[in-house]
Amino acid sequence: MDTECTYDYLFVYDGDSYQSPLLASLSGNSLPEPIEAKSGKMLIHLFSDANYNLLGFNATYTFSVCPGACGGHGRCDPSTSKCHCHQGWGGASCTTALCSQACSLNGQCDKKGERCRCNPGFLGHVCQLGLRDDNGAGQWWRVSEGNPNAPPRTGSAGVYLSSTGAMYLFGGFDLNRALGDLIKYNFTSSQWESRSYGHSPEDMFSSTLYRFGLHGSGRWETVQPTGGKPPASYYYVHFNKREKEKSRIAVFPY
Numbered sequence: 001m002d003t004e005c006t007y008d009y010l011f012v013y014d015g016d017s018y019q020s021p022l023l024a025s026l027s028g029n030s031l032p033e034p035i036e037a038k039s040g041k042m043l044i045h046l047f048s049d050a051n052y053n054l055l056g057f058n059a060t061y062t063f064s065v066c067p068g069a070c071g072g073h074g075r076c077d078p079s080t081s082k083c084h085c086h087q088g089w090g091g092a093s094c095t096t097a098l099c100s101q102a103c104s105l106n107g108q109c110d111k112k113g114e115r116c117r118c119n120p121g122f123l124g125h126v127c128q129l130g131l132r133d134d135n136g137a138g139q140w141w142r143v144s145e146g147n148p149n150a151p152p153r154t155g156s157a158g159v160y161l162s163s164t165g166a167m168y169l170f171g172g173f174d175l176n177r178a179l180g181d182l183i184k185y186n187f188t189s190s191q192w193e194s195r196s197y198g199h200s201p202e203d204m205f206s207s208t209l210y211r212f213g214l215h216g217s218g219r220w221e222t223v224q225p226t227g228g229k230p231p232a233s234y235y236y237v238h239f240n241k242r243e244k245e246k247s248r249i250a251v252f253p254y
Helices: 067-072 101-105
Strands: 009-013 022-028 044-047 075-079 082-085 107-108 115-118 155-163 166-173 180-184 189-195 211-214 219-222 248-251
Touching: 067 075, 067 082, 101 107
Parallel strands: none
Antiparallel strands: 009 022, 009 044, 075 082, 107 115, 155 166, 166 180, 180 189, 211 219, 211 248
């Protein structure tokens, strides 16, 4: 991969047309992770201007009747199109690391043996990070693998609530559309959860204030603000500790 960064792009679609879902938008010389087209077809479009003719791109491809070719951690059964995962791996494509013995140091495996449930004060995939010490400081740590409840996104608004021990993300953009969902990451269970299924504000670019009740009805509510007129171009998530119901997230697209 060698294109002029931010000027020349390689677009990858899951399908045979430009109306298909966009899987990747690549530019520069950074190599992406393997890209899978689940539709069985892939359209690749290289967009380039007349300046700085670089090397472009080179790609290799493989076919598999099983999801993700079993991720290198399993065997594909062509008769059923399903993966038989190696020990320690799970999921439809054998890409989910199951709960390991390392979990027992600061947590315990759940009943299915899939996730490590951390003791209070610890977090991470195997509960390897302590909140009361600085071990691991100055380094990046992956605390969660991919999850269908948390599709990849950019430009989302987020907040961490110590009262629930969780991080909440609202909206943002994927490669195809603007998002209006609310998702939650529980640091104790190391698990993503979807908190809102279509109850988020429909007009994401209006000057309206909304809040979402984390307990009870679990619905979006419109709040009537008082004061001056807000500007019109950004998102943020605000947690107001002075409200009677403290477990609220307010989203104000202004």
